[in-house]
Amino acid sequence: MTDAGTPLAIALTNCAKTFADGTKALEPLDLAIHAGETVVFLGPSGCGKTTTLRIIAGLEEPDAGGKVLFDGVDVTHLPIEQRNVGMVFQSYALFPNMTVAGNIGYGLKIRKVADAQVKARVSEMLAMMQITKLADRRIDQLSGGQRQRVALARAIAVRPRALLLDEPLTALDAKLRDTLRLEIDSLLRSLGITAIYVTHDQAEAMALGDRIVVMEHGRVAQIGKPREIYQRPATRFVAEFIGTMNRLTGAVKNGVFTCKAGSLAWSEAPANTTEILFRPEDIRVAEGHETTGLQGKVAAAFFLGDRTRLFVEVGEAQPLVIESTARRDFSHGDAVGLAIDPRGLLVL
Amino acid sequence: MKRRGLFLLQLGFTLLVCAFLVVPVILSMLAGLTVNYFIGVESGLTLRWVMEVWNGYRETIFLSIGLSLACLAVTLVLGVPTAYVLAKRQNALTRTLEEMLVLPVAVPGLATALALIVTYGSLSGFRTSWAFILVGHVLFTLPFMVRSVLAVLSAIDLKTLEEGAASLGAGFWPRFRDIVLPNCRQGILAGSLMVVTLSMGEFNMTWLLHTPFTKTLPVGLADAYASLRLEVGSAYTLVFFLMIMPLLLALQAFAKPRPAKFVAEETE
Numbered sequence: 001m002t003d004a005g006t007p008l009a010i011a012l013t014n015c016a017k018t019f020a021d022g023t024k025a026l027e028p029l030d031l032a033i034h035a036g037e038t039v040v041f042l043g044p045s046g047c048g049k050t051t052t053l054r055i056i057a058g059l060e061e062p063d064a065g066g067k068v069l070f071d072g073v074d075v076t077h078l079p080i081e082q083r084n085v086g087m088v089f090q091s092y093a094l095f096p097n098m099t100v101a102g103n104i105g106y107g108l109k110i111r112k113v114a115d116a117q118v119k120a121r122v123s124e125m126l127a128m129m130q131i132t133k134l135a136d137r138r139i140d141q142l143s144g145g146q147r148q149r150v151a152l153a154r155a156i157a158v159r160p161r162a163l164l165l166d167e168p169l170t171a172l173d174a175k176l177r178d179t180l181r182l183e184i185d186s187l188l189r190s191l192g193i194t195a196i197y198v199t200h201d202q203a204e205a206m207a208l209g210d211r212i213v214v215m216e217h218g219r220v221a222q223i224g225k226p227r228e229i230y231q232r233p234a235t236r237f238v239a240e241f242i243g244t245m246n247r248l249t250g251a252v253k254n255g256v257f258t259c260k261a262g263s264l265a266w267s268e269a270p271a272n273t274t275e276i277l278f279r280p281e282d283i284r285v286a287e288g289h290e291t292t293g294l295q296g297k298v299a300a301a302f303f304l305g306d307r308t309r310l311f312v313e314v315g316e317a318q319p320l321v322i323e324s325t326a327r328r329d330f331s332h333g334d335a336v337g338l339a340i341d342p343r344g345l346l347v348l
Numbered sequence: 349m350k351r352r353g354l355f356l357l358q359l360g361f362t363l364l365v366c367a368f369l370v371v372p373v374i375l376s377m378l379a380g381l382t383v384n385y386f387i388g389v390e391s392g393l394t395l396r397w398v399m400e401v402w403n404g405y406r407e408t409i410f411l412s413i414g415l416s417l418a419c420l421a422v423t424l425v426l427g428v429p430t431a432y433v434l435a436k437r438q439n440a441l442t443r444t445l446e447e448m449l450v451l452p453v454a455v456p457g458l459a460t461a462l463a464l465i466v467t468y469g470s471l472s473g474f475r476t477s478w479a480f481i482l483v484g485h486v487l488f489t490l491p492f493m494v495r496s497v498l499a500v501l502s503a504i505d506l507k508t509l510e511e512g513a514a515s516l517g518a519g520f521w522p523r524f525r526d527i528v529l530p531n532c533r534q535g536i537l538a539g540s541l542m543v544v545t546l547s548m549g550e551f552n553m554t555w556l557l558h559t560p561f562t563k564t565l566p567v568g569l570a571d572a573y574a575s576l577r578l579e580v581g582s583a584y585t586l587v588f589f590l591m592i593m594p595l596l597l598a599l600q601a602f603a604k605p606r607p608a609k610f611v612a613e614e615t616e
């Protein structure tokens with residue numbers, strides 16, 4: 001496809017942002033985004049995802065000392081209209097005074113592309129997003145999902161050097177979100193474009209990101225591939241923000257971790273460990289004949305069809321969450337033995 | 349059947365109110381067409397009075413039209429950008445400005461006129477030109493333009509729309525032309541309607557500001573009522589009506605929102 005020129009590498013160095021009212025939205029931040037990759041900014045509300053994206057787009061300038069580099073060229077003071085980045089807004093920002101086709105062709109008209117070429121490109125975009133028959137509709141005659149497609153088509157039509165998406169699916173219902181997420185994923189891959197995708201939905205982040213930037217309070221908490229972030233979270237915040245984390249508190253002695261629920265052999269345990277973390281998939285309920293060092297009582301069980309989600313009381317502040325595939329019924333108060341795979345254990 | 353009775357009652361009341369308002373206007377215009385008002389319509393109908401008004405007061409009609417169009421031009425040039433800035437920059441200064449915009453409307457026209465005369469009355473070339481009245485009219489009508497454009501601009505997410513256009517490569521002027529102006533079209537048209545009508549009909553201020561050579565239509569009307577036959581005054585009303593009605597209708601038709609067509613069914 002002719003859409004991707006050479007993809008753009010983006011770098012932020014020392015980018016902080018303090019707003020006029022004194023709000024410190026970003027601490028000094030360094031970030032390198034490789035050409036052609038899809039990076040997801042993930043974090044709770046107010047952590048600075050949008051602010052970072054807007055600095056990259058050129059809608060905000062970083063505080064003095066910060067720099068934005070596109071392929072090594074300093075664009076810090078270049079306004080957005082000269083950066084050639086496509087942007088998809090959470091509220092879509094479609095122009096109500098134009099038709100769908102008018103919206104998609106606007107960027108090309110601004111670039112003074114000949115009418116015939118604009119038309120061709122617009123039909124190409126309409127076909128690509130499967131909205132050809134909406135070409136002459138006004139924006140207020142579209143559903144949310146249709147608007148999202150128009151917004152994407154409009155941003156891509158000008159062949160931007162990078163595509164920036166700020167929570168593009170948040171306004172849609174769950175089912176539509178899944179469909180569009182798949183579409184966006186295959187779109188970004190087929191375009192080979194550098195893309196930055198902002199979300200606070202971790203499932204979306206996992207599905208779309210080549211790498212995920214987890215943010216917390218205006219700082220980067222961790223950058224890594226989805227699997228790394230999930231399996232090797234760098235901080236407690238990351239561990240708990242992404243997926244479900246179980247926690248046991250106790251002490252280590254001679255390669256054995258002891259807690260209220262019993263003990264667990266872990267030869268590689270770091271000295272003076274007082275807390276261990278692990279994912280629900282690294283713990284299982286022991287079979288009848290098996291003896292394990294850990295015991296608990298079922299506090300709640302939810303049969304989900306393919307598995308049962310168990311909440312098991314082990315004398316900690318929070319019950320353990322276990323996804324059990326055992327072919328048996330669980331009921332409140334059942335005593336269960338628990339087995340943990342030491343490879344999944346984390347100390348943070 | 350009780351419902352029907354209530355409906356008839358409401359209809360009757362509405363018609364009564366309409367009649368109360370419309371009948372004097374019709375009678376007055378009719379008076380402008382009768383040969384002798386004191387005898388009544390039996391005396392016959394004539395265009396004599398209308399011709400007399402046309403010959404005697406033609407200048408006031410042209411002046412009023414010119415004035416209101418000039419006033420419209422000035423309020424468009426000043427008002428639309430002002431509303432844009434007020435909508436875009438929300439801070440203490442712009443909020444104060446917005447409040448102050450109602451001043452010329454709240455202060456009686458006579459007071460504004462006096463202030464203008466006291467300040468600029470000695471500039472004789474200016475005092476005697478129609479531009480002097482224009483200044484008064486602009487002062488009076490500008491807030492209406494600004495407010496109606498501002499109302500529309502505040503209702504749309506202007507900032508994000510502009511950011512969207514900018515992300516597609518549009519600089520300030522293309523954005524203003526392609527996004528801002530078309531999206532506040534309704535406000536501009538509604539404002540224009542107000543400005544032209546208000547300027548055409550303004551009497552208070554104009555009466556003080558005018559000179560014998562710069563009489564507007566309403567001033568001429570007062571003049572005719574005060575010094576000439578009732579029939580001439582009434583014919584004048586008729587002319588005024590004929591002048592302003594097509595204008596109002598045209599603007600109104602122009603300003604009417606396009607009917608929203610069917611809403612798209614989900615095609616996901």
Ligand SMILES: Nc1ncnc2c1ncn2[C@@H]1O[C@H](COP(=O)(O)OP(=O)(O)OP(=O)(O)O)[C@@H](O)[C@H]1O
Nearest residue numbers: 019021023025044045046047048049050051052200
């Ligand atoms: N224009 C502004 N003026 C002042 N403070 C702002 C402005 N924009 C954002 N902030 C603040 O900066 C911080 C970061 O905001 P930002 O919009 O980047 O968060 P976010 O991670 O995108 O959150 P969300 O998921 O809710 O969109 C927040 O505390 C926010 O209140």
Ligand SMILES: [Mg+2]
Nearest residue numbers: 049050051166
């Ligand atoms: Mg945000």
